[in-house]
Amino acid sequence: MLKIRVEAGAHRRINTPIRLRLKGDFPNNGFFTLIDEQEGKTPVQILKIGEEVELCWILDSLEKNESKSFSLVKEESSPSWRNPPLSIKEYEDQTAFFFNSQMVMSCRHSKELSKPFVYPLNGPEGTPLTWNSPPDHTHHRSFWTAHGMVNGEDLWLEGPNCGKISVVNISSWKGYVFSEIELRMIWQSASGKRLVDENRMIRLWNIPDRQWLIDYSTFFTASYGDVLFGDTKEAGMISIRVRESMEVENGGRIENSWGGINEAETWGRKANWCDYSGPVDGFWQGIAILDDLFNPRHPSYWHVRDYGLMTANVFGVTEFKGRSDERGGLLVKSGDTLGFRYRIYVHKGDSGEGKVAEKYLDYVAPPRLSIIME
Missing domain, CATH: 2.60.40.1180 (Golgi alpha-mannosidase II)
Structure with a gap:
């Protein structure tokens, strides 16, 4: 035993x-x-x-x-068990995660889309905390990954002159502890040229109090030659656009791991985590992105705005630091892989009430395990 x-x-x-x-x-x-x-x-x-x-x-x-x-x-x-198993429902153009009959989130992957994304991402009270395609930035897709300078091609914006991220295969697993999907994708230029392969994993842990923990990883393989992820702020290995009511401009709050508050103290700064919270349908709720210790250039720079955007971006060094003698591009040599891992924490209250710092410690310094008998 x-x-x-x-x-x-x-x-x-x-x-x-x-x-x-x-x-x-x-x-x-x-x-x-x-x-x-x-x-x-x-x-x-x-x-x-x-x-x-x-x-x-x-x-x-x-x-x-x-x-x-x-x-x-x-x-x-x-x-x-006290908690039922999480379930996954697969539709033609989306794959949704459920807790009992409550949808937690859904990954949209229609072939007509410029890129796959998660919408909605629901909070502890069961209401969406993200905004898909707001009128000020229609390319902001709720909860997504994109980059505006991949071998010179723009896959951050959307339109006829922009590239596309195409899903070629989706796998799923479900259980009492977590449910997970894996997406295999090809990033292509506007002309259809293949740029890089991506493998993305999204795991939802079955947390009893519905303050959701989501492990999100993305790995890029240079299958078609060298790939340069360029120096630009218009990029994010993970990006969130919060609900309009949560924006700082409407009374919401940004906070990072060093105690920086709102865009003035968090934009272009490095931090272990960043949190965006605000009122949604009468309840204060928030979303934190936790940066893995082993991610390239950890801790991440943050492209985070009072109008509702929160992005982990290690590329836009020139703009973040306001200098041209240091570049932020990352080159992936042909055949090599570049990977990023994050944990998303969807919680009640602001970062203090939600205990975001404690959840980050659980992520990067979990309890010690030992085998005492076999």
């Missing part, structure tokens, strides 16, 4: 996603649970990754400096 010890460290942990990579193999069928010392059960989702397996679960609560031990058990039938 596999036994696992989880140590909180110096901070309290609440609804924290846990991932444990092990060598070996597990049965492909059946349900797995972790049973603690008080006989409490936690569902486990198991992934096969090459010659290893990854155990995934959500640690509900662990006080600082405390530890908890679990035994991994295979169940013969589906147990009863």
